[in-house]
Amino acid sequence: xxxxxxxxxxxxxxxxxxxxxxxxxxxxxxxxxxxxxxxxxxxxxxxxxxxxxxxxxxxxxxxxxxxxxxxxxxxxxxxxxxxxxxxxxxxxxxxxxxxxxxxxxxxxxxxxxxxxxxxxxxxxxxxxxxxxxxxxxxxxxxxxxxxxxxxxxxxxxxxxxxxxxxxxxxxxxxxxxxxxxxxxxxxxxxxxxxxxxxxxxxxxxxxxxxxxxxxxxxxxxxxxxxxxxxxxxxxxxxxxxxxxxxxxxxxxxxxxxxx
Amino acid sequence: xxxxxxxxxxxxxxxxxxxxxxxxxxxxxxxxxxxxxxxxxxxxxxxxxxxxxxxxxxxxxxxxxxxxxxxxxxxxxxxxxxxxxxxxxxxxxxxxxxxxxxxxxxxxxxxxxxxxxxxxxxxxxxxxxxxxxxxxxxxxxxxxxxxxxxxxxxxxxxxxxxxxxxxxxxxxxxxxxxxxxxxxxxxxxxxxxxxxxxxxxxxxxxxxxxxxxxxxxxxxxxxxxxxxxxxxxxxxxxxxxxxxxxxxxxxxxxxxxxxxxxxxxxxxxxxxxxxxxxxxxxxxxxxxxxxxxxxxxxxxxxxxxxxxxxxxxxxx
Ligand SMILES: Nc1ncnc2c1ncn2[C@@H]1O[C@H](COP(=O)(O)OP(=O)(O)OP(=O)(O)O)[C@@H](O)[C@H]1O
Ligand SMILES: [Mg+2]
Numbered sequence: 001x002x003x004x005x006x007x008x009x010x011x012x013x014x015x016x017x018x019x020x021x022x023x024x025x026x027x028x029x030x031x032x033x034x035x036x037x038x039x040x041x042x043x044x045x046x047x048x049x050x051x052x053x054x055x056x057x058x059x060x061x062x063x064x065x066x067x068x069x070x071x072x073x074x075x076x077x078x079x080x081x082x083x084x085x086x087x088x089x090x091x092x093x094x095x096x097x098x099x100x101x102x103x104x105x106x107x108x109x110x111x112x113x114x115x116x117x118x119x120x121x122x123x124x125x126x127x128x129x130x131x132x133x134x135x136x137x138x139x140x141x142x143x144x145x146x147x148x149x150x151x152x153x154x155x156x157x158x159x160x161x162x163x164x165x166x167x168x169x170x171x172x173x174x175x176x177x178x179x180x181x182x183x184x185x186x187x188x189x190x191x192x193x194x195x196x197x198x199x200x201x202x203x204x205x206x207x208x209x210x211x212x213x214x215x216x217x218x219x220x221x222x223x224x225x226x227x228x229x230x231x232x233x234x235x236x237x238x239x240x241x242x243x244x245x246x247x248x249x250x251x252x253x254x255x256x257x258x259x
Numbered sequence: 260x261x262x263x264x265x266x267x268x269x270x271x272x273x274x275x276x277x278x279x280x281x282x283x284x285x286x287x288x289x290x291x292x293x294x295x296x297x298x299x300x301x302x303x304x305x306x307x308x309x310x311x312x313x314x315x316x317x318x319x320x321x322x323x324x325x326x327x328x329x330x331x332x333x334x335x336x337x338x339x340x341x342x343x344x345x346x347x348x349x350x351x352x353x354x355x356x357x358x359x360x361x362x363x364x365x366x367x368x369x370x371x372x373x374x375x376x377x378x379x380x381x382x383x384x385x386x387x388x389x390x391x392x393x394x395x396x397x398x399x400x401x402x403x404x405x406x407x408x409x410x411x412x413x414x415x416x417x418x419x420x421x422x423x424x425x426x427x428x429x430x431x432x433x434x435x436x437x438x439x440x441x442x443x444x445x446x447x448x449x450x451x452x453x454x455x456x457x458x459x460x461x462x463x464x465x466x467x468x469x470x471x472x473x474x475x476x477x478x479x480x481x482x483x484x485x486x487x488x489x490x491x492x493x494x495x496x497x498x499x500x501x502x503x504x505x506x507x508x509x510x511x512x513x514x515x516x517x518x519x520x521x522x523x524x525x526x527x528x529x530x531x532x533x534x535x536x537x538x539x540x541x542x543x544x545x546x547x548x549x550x551x552x553x554x555x556x557x558x559x560x561x562x563x564x565x566x567x568x569x570x571x572x573x574x575x
Contacts, residue, residue: 051462053458053461053462056458056461058365081464081465081466082464083464084461084462084463084464085463085464088462088463089462091455091458091459091462093455095453095455095456095458095459096459097456097459097460097473097474097477098456098478099477099478099480100477108460108463108473109463109464112463112464112465112469113464159459162459162463163462163463166463166464
């Protein structure tokens with residue numbers, strides 16, 4: 001299921017503004033890759049370019065090559081809808097559909113792919129996904145209640161369940177814990193550790209400890225000044241980035257010294 | 260307030276409020292009370308003026324029939340014309356609003372929005388004249404076609420009116436009239452659909468239409484119902500357009516394409532009032548009371564529908 005991602009000379013634009021420049025990155029399957037860097041350096045922008053969510057913003061586009069196990073995601077004739085069905089995404093703020101029950105939230109993506117599934121298949125998917133997101137025991141008695149009635153941490157795990165219900169190849173997470181309390185954060189970090197057995201995971205985080213705890217590889221993005229494009233400064237195994245990075249900027253950033 | 264004066268408990272300190280807050284709270288309360296007073300006044304007027312017609316024996320009423328027999332065709336005509344208008348206008352309004360909010364490039368969307376708002380500014384008498392002068396003759400062909408091929412449906416049983424002044428055309432004119440208000444409300448609620456949920460749908464691999472079905476339409480559901488009810492209210496009470504367009508015979512029929520149609524309450528009042536006298540006036544006002552009650556019921560029903568699923572509305 002899980003696949004490798006390869007970015008080659010990726011430039012990402014908002015209209016005429018080049019937000020990210022020249023990213024070359026290899027992401028190995030069944031690993032967790034953390035993206036770190038100061039605010040505004042383009043981590044979210046790069047992450048959203050991986051599942052082609054970047055282009056839903058008016059005027060936004062991408063140059064360069066992005067491959068999923070050799071398949072060119074920006075190739076001619078590649079439908080972004082198909083890309084997004086293979087690459088799931090969890091957002092910074094939990095966003096379950098408020099008009100749907102917990103059950104319907106989990107199968108929302110599956111209904112898009114496969115409308116003919118039987119009730120039994122849906123039931124199985126719901127249980128498997130909610131168990132996968134460590135949420136099953138908390139919600140199994142109220143699957144028909146609205147998803148918006150859950151706590152923030154539960155909602156975020158519901159969003160993870162929704163994303164993994166369609167068994168994507170890759171899971172992207174943009175600061176998935178930034179709106180959560182420490183306990184919910186730990187629950188999600190544990191979950192990420194389990195999920196990497198099946199999925200390629202890319203996570204954006206501002207929390208150094210979190211990056212150190214959950215990731216196998218870390219990419220550091222930086223920006224030279226406002227209005228300049230963000231760049232991937234360095235990418236390596238997480239323990240290397242945090243102990244002996246080759247770039248001074250990386251060392252300053254991970255040790256908390258800026259500028 | 261008065262409670263602090265009646266109960267001698269000086270320690271229950273009043274919460275500190277700013278002057279601005281108090282002024283605003285006071286004027287909001289005043290406006291609320293004013294609305295209730297006006298509503299009660301209207302209801303009282305309708306009841307007292309309708310009362311003589313309600314108690315008079317049938318023999319004294321104009322036309323010498325029972326009040327219910329007089330009002331029923333009018334009520335039927337009112338409901339039927341408004342229903343036709345609603346059935347035609349609502350899907351159209353939803354499509355136009357979706358196009359403006361989610362499909363059209365921004366500049367086109369804005370222009371289209373103004374255009375729809377402009378439709379709302381056209382006086383209803385103009386719609387009436389347009390209906391009888393242009394739409395009615397123009398739709399004779401369509402109605403003949405409906406009658407030829409779908410004549411087995413009682414709605415199109417015919418015989419087709421030669422002038423085109425039929426229930427179907429009246430409903431069409433009403434549909435055009437209520438289109439802007441429903442579209443405007445729908446566009447507002449669609450634009451308010453949270454970006455967060457739209458992106459959630461897209462990230463799951465929804466196409467644009469699937470995204471709209473998942474994140475926009477359910478979110479806008481209660482707003483849509485309110486918009487449709489506003490339109491329905493306008494269609495129920497519309498006077499001039501129906502009075503001008505419809506050729507009336509007073510029969511109760513679902514046949515939409517013939518020249519024999521029931522009138523509507525509002526149109527009937529407008530047409531009959533100048534010549535009415537004595538009990539005749541009371542009868543017309545009694546029919547107005549019925550219209551008032553119907554409109555009230557429609558609005559309460561809309562509230563009920565909106566509230567029934569508010570748990571899932573996304574407001575929490
Ligand atoms: N919708 C947008 N339109 C135009 N420019 C944008 C848009 N979103 C982001 N940008 C710009 O792109 C650059 C990168 O933004 P991005 O959101 O990717 O940063 P980030 O690294 O995720 O920051 P943070 O850590 O604060 O989330 C910034 O200069 C930002 O102003
Ligand atoms: Mg970001």
